[in-house]
Amino acid sequence: TGEEAGIKNVTFTVTGKNAYGLLKSEKGIHRLVRISPFDSSKRRHTSFASVDVIPLLDKDIDIKISKEDLKIETFKSSGAGGQHVNVTDSAVRITHLPTNIVVNCQNERSQILNRQTAIQILKSRLFELEQKKNIEEINRVRGEKKEIEWGNQIRSYILQPYQLIKDHRTGIEIGDVQSVLDGNIDSLIRGFLEKKLSRG
Numbered sequence: 001t002g003e004e005a006g007i008k009n010v011t012f013t014v015t016g017k018n019a020y021g022l023l024k025s026e027k028g029i030h031r032l033v034r035i036s037p038f039d040s041s042k043r044r045h046t047s048f049a050s051v052d053v054i055p056l057l058d059k060d061i062d063i064k065i066s067k068e069d070l071k072i073e074t075f076k077s078s079g080a081g082g083q084h085v086n087v088t089d090s091a092v093r094i095t096h097l098p099t100n101i102v103v104n105c106q107n108e109r110s111q112i113l114n115r116q117t118a119i120q121i122l123k124s125r126l127f128e129l130e131q132k133k134n135i136e137e138i139n140r141v142r143g144e145k146k147e148i149e150w151g152n153q154i155r156s157y158i159l160q161p162y163q164l165i166k167d168h169r170t171g172i173e174i175g176d177v178q179s180v181l182d183g184n185i186d187s188l189i190r191g192f193l194e195k196k197l198s199r200g
Helices: 019-026 111-142 177-181 186-198
Strands: 028-035 044-051 070-075 091-096 101-105 153-158 164-167
Touching: 019 186, 091 111, 101 111, 153 177, 164 177, 164 186
Parallel strands: 028 153
Antiparallel strands: 028 044, 070 091, 091 101, 153 164
């Protein structure tokens, strides 16, 4: 969704070989330091973005969701999309009451398609939540701590007073900031995976 102060929330799908296995390295808190374009005084601001990466489930994986556990709301879409935007209640918000997971979808002009997409995303998030519980139980037995907590950034993007990308998990530093912002993150992903493999 977009507002005057910029993009607040984005959901998108990435397809391709090993898409989830590679991009899950981006999960965590990302820190940006820049001269804010929304500040008329041109002061330096620090912003944080939380990135979540979840796998899309194959349709043959069955996650049971009870209708009684869902709160389904419709609202007017707020993005580009033609004459139906802001006219019909095509956007869908689904809240899974037992877990309080909320999924919004306004990608399609059809409320039915948005509802189907939202349900699929919700199933994926419920599946991930169950996996996370299992991992937390394993870590509890091992006595390990989770690496990523809110406020503990995994990477910093510094545009002012100098330009530098630093991955705090691997120590990798890149001076070509614009290249990374344009999507060239292969070296960062590779560095994270290599360090993870080296730790076993």
